[in-house]
Amino acid sequence: xxxxxxxxxxxxxxxxxxxxxxxxxxxxxxxxxxxxxxxxxxxxxxxxxxxxxxxxxxxxxxxxxxxxxxxxxxxxxxxxxxxxxxxxxxxxxxxxxxxxxxxxxxxxxxxxxxxxxxxxxxxxxxxxxxxxxxxxxxxxxxxxxxxxxxxxxxxxxxxxxxxxxxxxxxxxxxxxxxxxxxxxxxxxxxxxxxxxxxxxxxxxxxxxxxxxxxxxxxxxxxxxxxxxxxxxxxxxxxxxxxxxxxxxxxxxxxxxxxxxxxxxxxxxxxxxxxxxxxxxxxxxxxxxxxxxx
Numbered sequence: 001x002x003x004x005x006x007x008x009x010x011x012x013x014x015x016x017x018x019x020x021x022x023x024x025x026x027x028x029x030x031x032x033x034x035x036x037x038x039x040x041x042x043x044x045x046x047x048x049x050x051x052x053x054x055x056x057x058x059x060x061x062x063x064x065x066x067x068x069x070x071x072x073x074x075x076x077x078x079x080x081x082x083x084x085x086x087x088x089x090x091x092x093x094x095x096x097x098x099x100x101x102x103x104x105x106x107x108x109x110x111x112x113x114x115x116x117x118x119x120x121x122x123x124x125x126x127x128x129x130x131x132x133x134x135x136x137x138x139x140x141x142x143x144x145x146x147x148x149x150x151x152x153x154x155x156x157x158x159x160x161x162x163x164x165x166x167x168x169x170x171x172x173x174x175x176x177x178x179x180x181x182x183x184x185x186x187x188x189x190x191x192x193x194x195x196x197x198x199x200x201x202x203x204x205x206x207x208x209x210x211x212x213x214x215x216x217x218x219x220x221x222x223x224x225x226x227x228x229x230x231x232x233x234x235x236x237x238x239x240x241x242x243x244x245x246x247x248x249x250x251x252x253x254x255x256x257x258x259x260x261x262x263x264x265x266x267x268x269x270x271x272x273x274x275x276x277x278x279x280x281x282x283x284x285x286x287x288x289x290x291x292x293x
Contacts, residue, residue, distance in 0.1 A: 007085050007115045009074040011037045012045050016068040019054065025062035036120035038111065086124045087233075089114045105134065105142040131230050147234075149291050156284040159231050160277070162224045163215060167260075167276045170218035171267040179218060180265075186211050187261050194254050197247065204250040208235070211257055215264075235287065249286060256282060 014035055025031060025046075032042045050057040052072060055064050090110070107125065111118045118140075125142055128134060132151065135143045145151075173179055189207055193200055209232045216228045256279040263271040 007037065008041055008044055010085070011035045011041060012048060013073050015045050015049070016054070016073055019064050019068050021064055021067045023064045025055065025064065027060070032117055033119065036117045038115055038117055041115055083120075083124060086110075086114055086116065086121060090124070090128070091233075101145055101148065103144045104137075105144055107140040107142075131233065147291060149288065152284075152287050152291050155231065155234060156280070156287060158227070160280050160284075162219070162227060162231075163212065163280060164273060164276055165221075166216045166219040166224060167264065167272050168269060169220065170215055170264050171269065171272055173218060179214060182214055183261060183264065186214065187258065190254050190257055190261070194251070194258075197251050197254070201247040201250045204253060208253065208257075211261075235283065253279070253282060 015031070026034070028039055028042045028046075031045075032039050035042070037045075046055070046057050046062060049055045053065055054068060054072065055062050105125070107118050107121050111121045114121070122140070125134065126136075129136060129142075133145055133147060135145055137143055170179065186207070190211075193203060193207060213225075213228055213232065216225055219225065256275070260272075260275040260279055263275040266272075
């Protein structure tokens with residue numbers, strides 16, 4: 001259970017949210033389908049709820065004894081969404097070089113490894129396939145096309161085109177646009193993180209995503225904003241798994257962000273382009289260093 005602890009806790013909380021006193025729970029297969037988890041995890045959840053006197057579990061009959069209290073739930077910091085759990089497991093395979101291009105990915109095997117249901121894994125793989133890293137084959141098999149040098153270069157090139165345009169659009173926003181308030185808040189988060197960089201440097205990945213998404217939204221272009229999902233996904237995980245010189249790298253990125261933010265606030269097109277290009281070049285170098293092999 002320890003290996004799938006996060007899946008268990010997240011699913012347990014979701015199961016508790018639907019409990020109504022004196023109600024009856026559905027069958028184990030139905031619960032598994034509803035929560036997107038394996039039958040083994042369903043039984044672990046039922047066992048914990050029975051021990052907590054939330055339900056009476058007598059073979060096929062599962063009667064709810066009481067509504068859950070706040071203390072019955074696992075704290076938020078101990079849980080992640082099921083999608084996040086699947087993403088982490090899958091991206092670990094790609095970005096740590098555990099799977100070579102051309103390797104097969106089996107939905108059932110991946111579901112067993114994570115401790116979740118095949119339906120949830122299949123839905124994730126279908127969404128992920130638009131990134132161009134995997135390709136569907138018959139009989140629930142997928143082919144890993146690989147996180148290659150070419151892929152990283154292409155991604156970086158498109159990111160630069162989109163972000164330069166978005167940054168220029170940001171500078172033209174009206175003075176009373178709410179994005180300026182968001183930018184102020186993000187700048188404060190950067191400065192607080194820089195002060196405590198030795199202990200909190202791992203927090204940069206989420207802040208990086210937050211800042212760049214704000215810039216991309218200024219484009220007003222739905223395709224640019226939608227594509228940022230791809231950018232954030234890949235860059236987020238390369239920050240997470242490429243740990244070499246992480247502290248120094250993240251400190252440099254924070255300083256580059258602050259220069260970038262200053263340029264946006266100055267509304268100086270040349271300064272904005274220079275700060276944007278400098279930071280994106282740094283991010284590109286780090287991404288290329290994370291390519292397996």
